Amino acid sequence: xxxxxxxxxxxxxxxxxxxxxxxxxxxxxxxxxxxxxxxxxxxxxxxxxxxxxxxxxxxxxxxxxxxxxxxxxxxxxxxxxxxxxxxxxxxxxxxxxxxxxxxxxxxxxxxxxxxxxxxxxxxxxxxxxxxxxxxxxxxxxxxxxxxxxxxxxxxxxxxxxxxxxxxxxxxxxxxxxxxxxxxxxxxxxxxxxxxxxxxxxxxxxxxxxxxxxxxxxxxxxxxxxxxxxxxxxxxxxxxxxxxxxxxxxxxxxxxxxxxxxxxxxxxxxxxxxxxxxxxxxxxxxxxxxxxxxxxxxxxxxxxxxx
Amino acid sequence: xxxxxxxxxxxxxxxxxxxxxxxxxxxxxxxxxxxxxxxxxxxxxxxxxxxxxxxxxxxxxxxxxxxxxxxxxxxxxxxxxxxxxxxxxxxxxxxxxxxxxxxxxxxxxxxxxxxxxxxxxxxxxxxxxxxxxxxxxxxxxxxxxxxxxxxxxxxxxxxxxxxxxxxxxxxxxxxxxxxxxxxxxxxxxxxxxxxxxxxxxxxxxxxxxxxxxxxxxxxxxxxxxxxxxxxxxxxxxxxxxxxxxxxxxxxxxxxxxxxxxxxxxxxxxxxxxxxxxxxxxxxxxxxxxxxxxxxxxxxxxxxxxx
Numbered sequence: 001x002x003x004x005x006x007x008x009x010x011x012x013x014x015x016x017x018x019x020x021x022x023x024x025x026x027x028x029x030x031x032x033x034x035x036x037x038x039x040x041x042x043x044x045x046x047x048x049x050x051x052x053x054x055x056x057x058x059x060x061x062x063x064x065x066x067x068x069x070x071x072x073x074x075x076x077x078x079x080x081x082x083x084x085x086x087x088x089x090x091x092x093x094x095x096x097x098x099x100x101x102x103x104x105x106x107x108x109x110x111x112x113x114x115x116x117x118x119x120x121x122x123x124x125x126x127x128x129x130x131x132x133x134x135x136x137x138x139x140x141x142x143x144x145x146x147x148x149x150x151x152x153x154x155x156x157x158x159x160x161x162x163x164x165x166x167x168x169x170x171x172x173x174x175x176x177x178x179x180x181x182x183x184x185x186x187x188x189x190x191x192x193x194x195x196x197x198x199x200x201x202x203x204x205x206x207x208x209x210x211x212x213x214x215x216x217x218x219x220x221x222x223x224x225x226x227x228x229x230x231x232x233x234x235x236x237x238x239x240x241x242x243x244x245x246x247x248x249x250x251x252x253x254x255x256x257x258x259x260x261x262x263x264x265x266x267x268x269x270x271x272x273x274x275x276x277x278x279x280x281x282x283x284x285x286x287x288x289x290x291x292x293x294x295x296x297x298x299x300x301x302x303x304x305x306x
Numbered sequence: 307x308x309x310x311x312x313x314x315x316x317x318x319x320x321x322x323x324x325x326x327x328x329x330x331x332x333x334x335x336x337x338x339x340x341x342x343x344x345x346x347x348x349x350x351x352x353x354x355x356x357x358x359x360x361x362x363x364x365x366x367x368x369x370x371x372x373x374x375x376x377x378x379x380x381x382x383x384x385x386x387x388x389x390x391x392x393x394x395x396x397x398x399x400x401x402x403x404x405x406x407x408x409x410x411x412x413x414x415x416x417x418x419x420x421x422x423x424x425x426x427x428x429x430x431x432x433x434x435x436x437x438x439x440x441x442x443x444x445x446x447x448x449x450x451x452x453x454x455x456x457x458x459x460x461x462x463x464x465x466x467x468x469x470x471x472x473x474x475x476x477x478x479x480x481x482x483x484x485x486x487x488x489x490x491x492x493x494x495x496x497x498x499x500x501x502x503x504x505x506x507x508x509x510x511x512x513x514x515x516x517x518x519x520x521x522x523x524x525x526x527x528x529x530x531x532x533x534x535x536x537x538x539x540x541x542x543x544x545x546x547x548x549x550x551x552x553x554x555x556x557x558x559x560x561x562x563x564x565x566x567x568x569x570x571x572x573x574x575x576x577x578x579x580x581x582x583x584x585x586x587x588x589x590x591x592x593x594x595x596x597x598x599x600x601x602x603x604x605x606x607x608x609x610x611x612x
Contacts, residue, residue, distance in 0.1 A: 248516060
């Protein structure tokens with residue numbers, strides 16, 4: 001087992017923000033390439049309404065097209081029972097439910113309160129666990145809401161408890177719009193680990209304000225052992241045009257590798273995929289490692305001018 | 307006294323990489339604005355040969371033009387005794403000498419070995435201390451050299467010792483091309499703090515591989531209390547075209563502020579200056595906070611679609 005597990009969410013959280021539709025065969029190839037590079041968790045797509053998120057309308061086709069690597073967990077985001085049905089029909093290994101601890105954020109995105117979201121999730125939980133699949137519960141805006149600001153820790157912990165009671169095998173704390181700071185991360189991670197344990201907890205961070213990897217470091221120091229990240233740092237936040245998106249999988253993997261923390265990922269393989277990403281999405285991406293190269297890749301010494 | 311001190315190096319390390327010459331009056335305004343925003347240390351320019359670094363040819367004019375704020379230390383980089391003479395004539399408060407621990411890097415940049423650089427610095431030290439000014443010694447490539455790779459810790463510590471014996475009141479460990487990782491930072495910072503103490507040590511980090519603020523966090527945890535940073539994250543590395551430069555002053559200041567660590571900086575004032583920077587240099591800059599805004603600046607809640 002690696003020391004830390006990275007789940008790549010590029011195909012879902014990254015591509016859902018893209019203006020240009022990325023062809024289905026390229027998504028399939030991306031997921032297959034990530035698995036080949038040693039990623040053991042990949043969020044493949046989201047079974048939302050194609051009208052709501054046209055960028056992910058091909059979720060079922062992508063699941064049908066990928067080559068399943070042994071030991072890799074292929075996850076899908078599901079907003080409701082209808083989505084869960086489709087995800088199970090597509091043979092997703094894990095279903096990921098998302099609600100926001102912020103009432104305003106949940107109302108804006110889901111048109112219901114967080115408690116109403118939770119009620120709706122019970123049907124998903126029953127179907128998923130009945131089908132023998134894994135169930136993850138995500139708490140969005142856990143470190144702050146762009147409309148409401150800071151959230152009550154007790155509210156976050158209450159949702160963790162509800163998810164666990166529902167049978168969730170995984171819990172994700174999401175810093176949806178990049179508002180977290182290292183001190184806050186450490187405190188909340190410690191609190192949630194006490195309820196859920198390191199094998200159940202995933203930390204989902206955005207680099208919106210440049211603090212992404214500092215927050216990874218803080219979470220890891222506090223005991224978190226699983227992180228979401230998107231190849232190339234794709235994704236983004238509607239309130240921060242031009243700012244970074246998710247933390248970049250390759251930058252995160254390189255940081256851990258340099259620290260001597262095993263991720264099980266083939267860094268060179270991952271970097272090669274990351275370098276193809278700008279051509280796939282048609283623009284530059286925020287990830288730094290693809291531009292700078294691995295620390296180990298030295299340069300020839302220049303001859304000093306005579 | 308603030309808990310942590312940021313020294314802005316945008317006017318020197320940032321602007322020296324720019325293709326387009328930034329007019330002298332804009333540099334003066336930048337330095338004055340930074341002081342007004344609460345920066346207490348500013349590296350204003352470098353007294354190098356104008357032929358070697360034309361981007362900083364106006365060092366003396368900039369020093370002449372700035373309005374000295376009380377309590378602010380205006381520093382200058384000096385490569386040799388000639389530069390030190392000019393810096394002292396310009397009434398710089400602190401002179402900063404730079405050598406690389408990597409022999410190959412120092413040969414490529416200075417055409418001499420690190421030991422030969424040290425010998426040359428003795429004349430600078432004598433002049434500077436004789437004039438009652440502060441003296442800082444920087445060790446470049448302290449966390450790795452793009453030509454040689456990792457450096458011996460004992461070599462770094464030897465240079466620290468030599469700088470201290472020479473009368474340096476400050477020591478800077480520089481991650482010149484962004485090769486450091488948090489674990490390495492913690493170890494080296496601990497070792498150097500044992501020799502130099504937290505009031506003498508500055509950590510100079512680049513965000514070349516996205517690890518800049520994670521490294522700040524690690525250094526701070528290890529006891530470092532002074533950091534270089536450049537407004538907008540300006541600067542860069544010749545071996546990583548398109549990659550980030552220095553850590554951004556505004557992103558770094560916001561991280562500490564969010565963590566409850568006082569920097570003495572007026573964040574809103576700093577952000578206002580950072581937002582003018584793209585117009586000054588004529589291109590987008592890597593800093594994230596200027597794009598995303600402060601965590602405290604909330605957005606109006608959208609009305610859900612009917």
